[in-house]
Amino acid sequence: MEIRLTHPTDLPFAADVLADAFRDYAWTRHVIPDEAYEHRLRSLQLLYLQYAHEHGLVAVVEGDDDAIDGVIALVAPERRIPRPTRRDAWSSSMATASTDSPTPPSSMLRRGA
Helix, strand or coil, X not given: CEEEECCHHHHHHHHHHHHHHHCCCHHHHHHCCCCCHHHHHHHHXXXXXXXXXXXXXXXXXXXXXXXEEEEEEECCCCCCCCCHHHHHHHHHHHHHCCCCCCCXXXXXXXXXX
């Protein structure tokens, strides 16, 4: 087992781990619409990870098989609100999400989008 800080290329895999962890969490089930739930949940996790990577820290736990087994993302409470362009990109993605697209738009995979 190894704990290490993430590289931007780790974020989509870390989002998968968090989406799996929060799949049946009551709060996410309550606030995320049922339509394309899995896609929306993963996109929300990825959005937060991108923000934390830019303004805080994100670390992962890798198991013996080099797969990401755990994720931690920390942002100091005094950090600013995300830029409107990032919020708008996520809102747009959520509005057009469909079950045919299990991964977020490529624009959301780039750090600093």
